[in-house]
Amino acid sequence: MAKKWIPCIACIYLQKCNAGQAKTQNITSKVSEDIGCFDCEQYKKQIADKQLKLF
Numbered sequence: 891m892a893k894k895w896i897p898c899i900a901c902i903y904l905q906k907c908n909a910g911q912a913k914t915q916n917i918t919s920k921v922s923e924d925i926g927c928f929d930c931e932q933y934k935k936q937i938a939d940k941q942l943k944l945f
Contacts, residue, residue, distance in 0.1 A: 893928035901926065907933040 898910040899922050905911075909932035913925050 893931075895926060895928055896930060897923050897926035899923075899925075901930060901933075903930055903933040908936055909933070 898904055898907075898914045899917070901907065901910055903910065904914070907930075909927070914922075917925065
C-alpha cells in the first residue's frame with residue numbers, strides 16, 4: 891500500500907498539527923505543494939502515545 895502525499899495547505903489537520911503550522915508560516919505560492927507529509931504522518935506522530943522507558 892503506497893502512502894499518499896498530502897500538502898500541508900490541503901491537510902485537514904493543519905490547525906492542530908504543530909509541524910504543519912511551523913512549515914507553512916512563511917510560505918510562498920511556488921513551493922506550497924512541495925511542503926507536506928505522507929498520510930498525515932507528522933500529525934499522527936504528534937498525537938501518538940509516548941511510553942516512558944525506564945532502562
